[in-house]
Structure formats: C-alpha cells, structure tokens
Amino acid sequence: FDDRDGMIWFDGALRPWRETNVHVLTHAMHYASAVFEGQRAYGGEIFALSQHSERLINSARILGFEIPWSREQIDAACRETLAASGLRDAYMRPLAWRGSEQMGVAAPKSKIHLAIAAWEWGAYFGAEALAKGLKLEIAPWRRPAPFTAPTASKAAGLYMICTMSKHHASDHGYDDALMLDWRGQVAEATGANVFFVKDGALHTPVPDCFLDGITRRTVMGLARARGVEVIERAIWPEELEQFEQCFLTGSAAEVVPVGSVGPWRFEVGALTQQLMSDYAATVRGHVLNR
Ligand code: PMP
Numbered sequence: 001f002d003d004r005d006g007m008i009w010f011d012g013a014l015r016p017w018r019e020t021n022v023h024v025l026t027h028a029m030h031y032a033s034a035v036f037e038g039q040r041a042y043g044g045e046i047f048a049l050s051q052h053s054e055r056l057i058n059s060a061r062i063l064g065f066e067i068p069w070s071r072e073q074i075d076a077a078c079r080e081t082l083a084a085s086g087l088r089d090a091y092m093r094p095l096a097w098r099g100s101e102q103m104g105v106a107a108p109k110s111k112i113h114l115a116i117a118a119w120e121w122g123a124y125f126g127a128e129a130l131a132k133g134l135k136l137e138i139a140p141w142r143r144p145a146p147f148t149a150p151t152a153s154k155a156a157g158l159y160m161i162c163t164m165s166k167h168h169a170s171d172h173g174y175d176d177a178l179m180l181d182w183r184g185q186v187a188e189a190t191g192a193n194v195f196f197v198k199d200g201a202l203h204t205p206v207p208d209c210f211l212d213g214i215t216r217r218t219v220m221g222l223a224r225a226r227g228v229e230v231i232e233r234a235i236w237p238e239e240l241e242q243f244e245q246c247f248l249t250g251s252a253a254e255v256v257p258v259g260s261v262g263p264w265r266f267e268v269g270a271l272t273q274q275l276m277s278d279y280a281a282t283v284r285g286h287v288l289n290r
Pocket of ligand 1: 251
C-alpha cells in the first residue's frame with residue numbers, strides 16, 4: 001500500500017505518498033500508542049467530518065495524549081488531503097501517534113504526529129454481499145471490558161483482536177466475525193456495529209464496551225424518522241435465532257446486510273433495504289423522500 005502515487009498530509013504539509021515513513025523505534029509501533037479515524041467522502045464532501053475529527057481528538061485524550069491540532073484544523077487538513085487526491089468519492093484515514101523521540105513504556109516527551117491519507121475504496125464487503133448478505137462466524141476473541149482496555153477510544157491496539165478474528169473468519173470461509181463482549185453478550189463485528197430486526201423493530205447492543213459508531217447513530221436516526229422503534233439493550237447469542245434480519249453499520253462498511261451468523265440465517269428484508277437506501281441518500285446530502 002506504500003508504493004503508489006499520491007500525497008499524504010503529514011504533520012502539517014502534503015508529502016509524496018512514498019515518502020511518508022516513520023522510524024522503527026516509533027513508540028506507537030511497540031506500545032500501540034496510536035488512534036485513528038475512518039471516514040468517507042461522497043461527491044467531494046466528507047460525511048460527518050467534524051464528528052470524526054472530534055472523536056479522533058477524544059480517542060487520543062483517552063490514551064493520554066493531545067493532538068497538536070484543533071478540530072477545525074483537522075477538518076481543514078482532511079479537506080486539503082481530499083482535494084489533493086483528486087477523488088470525489090474516497091475513504092479517508094486520519095492517524096495520530098506517539099513518535100520515536102523516546103523509547104520505553106513511558107514516553108511523555110514523545111512527539112505526537114498526525115497523518116491523513118485518502119484513497120479509493122469501493123464497497124467494503126464487495127457488491128455481492130450487498131445483495132446476498134454477509135456470512136459471519138462468532139469470533140474466537142471477545143471485546144474487552146471497559147476496565148480492561150480503553151474501549152471508548154478508536155485505539156489501534158483494540159484492533160489486534162479484530163484482525164485476528166477477521167483472519168480466522170476468512171480462513172474458515174466467512175466474510176467477517178461477530179464478536180461477543182466479555183460478558184458473552186453480542187457486541188459488534190470487527191469493524192462495524194450490528195443491528196437486528198424483529199417484528200418491525202430494530203434491536204442493537206448498548207455500546208458500553210465498544211465504539212458507538214457515527215453510522216450507528218445516523219442509522220438509528222433514520223429508522224426513528226421512519227417511525228421504526230429502536231431498542232438498545234443487552235443481546236445474548238441465544239436470541240439470534242429469533243431475529244428476522246441483521247445488518248452491520250460503519251463508515252467504511254456503510255449499511256450491509258448479514259445473511260447468516262454461524263447456523264442462524266437472516267433474510268435481506270425490506271427494513272434493511274430501506275435503511276441501506278436512506279443511508280446512501282443521506283451521505284450524499286439528499287433530502288429523504290418519505
Ligand atoms: N466498531 C468498530 C470496531 C469499528 O472499527 C467501526 C468503524 N469505525 C465501527 C464500529 C463503526 O463506527 P463508525 O460508524 O463511526 O465508522
């Protein structure tokens with residue numbers, strides 16, 4: 001991914017893609033002192049940009065470091081990066097991390113860096129998944145408790161078990177994994193939140209140990225605007241067989257139907273399809289036609 005044309009915003013200036021390197025003694029690489037965002041641009045506009053920049057700043061604060069740029073400056077840097085990419089539709093990745101000035105677990109004097117890249121990224125799970133629904137397995141790893149890890153931060157370190165779970169899923173013929181939390185309740189997928197449909201209502205887990213996604217909140221608003229009841233509650237895996245539909249939400253994934261989780265099957269139903277199209281219209285700034 002490093003050997004390509006393009007520009008990456010790095011500590012205040014756009015630099016050629018191939019030259020945005022860091023030292024091997026970067027603190028973040030050894031101790032996971034890094035936080036990031038994932039956002040999409042549609043038709044040249046970055047959806048929910050300020051919410052993403054704000055979350056990036058908060059994620060860093062939770063890990064105990066302060067990004068040396070304001071929310072407005074990060075917003076502007078993201079727009080500058082998008083413009084330099086020449087893309088109208090893009091995925092964007094802001095990343096903040098502790099540098100290589102100090103080695104050891106404690107590194108209070110390390111410099112905090114910020115980089116932002118933009119690239120073309122079509123449907124996260126591919127076009128077929130959108131029609132048929134994803135095949136998920138229950139992950140071998142569980143989301144940690146909020147007293148075990150900084151679960152409200154979009155921290156790079158929390159993705160170690162996501163990568164392992166996603167690799168396990170692909171090695172066994174699945175598209176992704178559904179992760180349980182430390183109590184054994186349904187939590188989320190490896191890079192997206194999860195929703196279920198039953199008797200016309202949406203059910204989704206309480207985000208008390210995983211990311212309360214920006215897409216999740218957007219989709220909850222879209223559902224309520226259509227008069228659909230949204231219930232946030234503890235969901236146990238034993239309940240999966242009672243649900244009729246299931247879908248994932250995320251900035252990269254958008255709204256994507258789930259066809260099965262392990263042995264349990266779901267239909268790509270009308271409400272899922274409605275929310276997929278409402279979300280697609282919303283991110284492109286269209287007023288919904290109800
Ligand atoms: N959970 C995880 C683990 C994620 O990586 C993401 C994607 N950022 C989400 C949930 C969804 O968050 P959002 O809708 O803000 O992209």
